[in-house]
Amino acid sequence: MNVNIMIVGVGGQGTLLTSRILGGIAIEKGYDVKLSEVHGMAQRGGSVVTFVRYGDKVREPIVEEGQADVLIAFERLEAARYHHFLKKGGVMIVNDVVIEPITVISGAATYPVDVLDSLEDKYRIVKVDANKIAEEVGNQRVFNTVVLGVAARHMDVEKDVWLKVIENTVPSKTVEINKKAFLTGLGA
């Protein structure tokens, strides 16, 4: 069986880096793996989705509705937008922050603040204010690695493997802070 992970967020939040770390994990564990990314126009502050699938043999590079084992969301509204991609019993890791889309800023729509409430019964939802934790760690920008650390609690991968892959994937100047952010998220 393949493991299906979906990372959703707002263009510019660094979903690509997170999916590439997960791809590195799959390689390290000796699995077949495919990732799917979004480049170009859609990246400009829009809703973005990246997929990671690994296992013995991966065919399609995307995760579809009802298939995600883990949904990592970097923003609350985006978590709700893609909730139906989770499979039954799947876990949702939410960076519980609000980034208002332009439709809300301009007054055309209202941000549904309690949007996750109705989902609590259906899925395991783990909320974290990763932006705040990242700031405490020392750099607000590594919030995505904090979220990844929280997600790692729900994945069967050893800590050392995570740290090795993070070291090989993130820019060399940011290795230490990313490791720290990851471990804080992991709660280790």
Place this chain on the structure above:
Amino acid sequence: MKKLLLGNEAIARGAYEAGVKVSAAYPGTPSTEISESIAKYAEVYAEWAPNEKVAAEVAIGASISGVRSMCCMKHVGLNVAADPLFTCAYTGVGGGLVAVVADDPGLYSSQNEQDTRLIAKAAMIPVIEPSDSAEAKEFMKRAFELSEKYDTPIILRSTTRLSHSQGIVELLDRTEIEDKPYEKRVDKYVMMPGMAKKRHLYVEDRLNRMAADMATDPINRIEYGDKKVGFITSGIAYQYVKEAMPEASVLKLGLVNPLPEALIRSFAANVEKIYVFEELEPVIEEKVRAMGIKVIGKEIFTRQGEYSANLLRKAVLGVEEYEAPMAGLPARPPVLCPGCPHRSTFSVMKKLKLHVIGDIGCYTLGAVPPVSVIETTICMGSSISTLHGVEKAKGKDYIKNWVCVIGDSTFLHTGVNSLINSAYNKSSGTVVILDNSTTGMTGHQDHAATGKNLKGEPAPAIDLVELCHAIGVKRVRTVSAFDRYALTAALKEETQADELSVIICQAPCVLLKGNVFKSKVFVNSEKCIGCGACITCGCPALAKSDKKAKINPEMCNGCGLCASFCKFGALEKKEVIK
């Protein structure tokens, strides 16, 4: 060594391993990373050309001289490169020549959803189509071999999903290919009627030979399973078939033009019910139907958008077991970045109530709320000539409140020809070049006016003002995109002038490396009355909270545009120490 590579990186790797020596391209999502990736190999000469036609001709020249060469483009770039490539199909090649063309089913970043296979058919150019990164690398190498064997350019067709997915690829060493000796061959390389007639016959024969040979070539393969149901498929769609119905029989086509008739017949003879599963147009389906074989295709599979395993399950098996998305959530469309100079420029045009003819780039986002100023977008370079057409149809006075906008890279792509036309044919229009010193939307590629080339080396930079003067435009001026006062004056004056004018609106893209913003804007809540005027500038860093303006300090780049919308001086631009 095994490595995770994007489809685009794998294509570049395949070209590298195949001994390619020259690569030329113009950036275009989803093809851009092929060139960025191949540029990293010291053995390969790689360049950004001003447009795809030039890139194709560079590759043709390199091929005629005897080396393996390539050009890369997105699907609509193929239209621009069609002229040389259609005739290159006649001349054939010296060294192997591959045009990589990336289609965009689902329109992630394009103005249309055209299918390259149809154009290739018209051009009589063979097309091969890989289904993942590993195959992309292998097929790229095959493409060069086939190009040389059959004396033809080859199109390697990708799609957004393939180009932007990563998969495991086995890296091999580069094979250095000996240059073929250059031969003066007027019969082959001078396409005037007498020679071209003979080559046309050669092209027809070549396609027939190839179709016959490829029926037994491993590039096309049959995977028999349950013979009650079978799929004829190619490219990424193959992966969706294997995902959704792994037990079904599959004819996987690697070469999609010309189609291997004998192989298709043999598959059809062995499988009861056949589906043709191909994204976009029914290219394979129509051929198979024309062979008299009964298949199911576009009557149940859409021509629009991307396919998936779920799409196949739903159409063929009728199952839809997943939950519906949540209704009524606010959309999150892409927007111009905080600090984007285009927002400032558009705010002035909006205030002046100008009709704005648009072009292709990030600034196309100026067509949608909250900016909503752009009224047309057709293709690269079209804005200047479209405005010219409006003027010639309706007269000078009609366009006194019209302008066109075009980015610096797009201007050099094909806008220059249009400006030549406007000057020559006495237009009085106002052309605004949105000069942000880069090719923005595709991810910041250099171009002929940035002073750097694809290899990152210093390069001559075209002076846009001088270029416009040389074309014959007398009224050329530059203005800062953030100087709304000066821009207002310039636009008022130039739109009223009875002569062609160019306003070059300058400010570097906010995302350009090295573009450091030292300021941020802060809300003085004592002065803010919560009127919301600043919000109308459309910056995503702004919001309203507790009846006051709020600025997200992480997003704000301190351009100060919002402050110029505030009558109460409540938004204050302050220098921040970084």
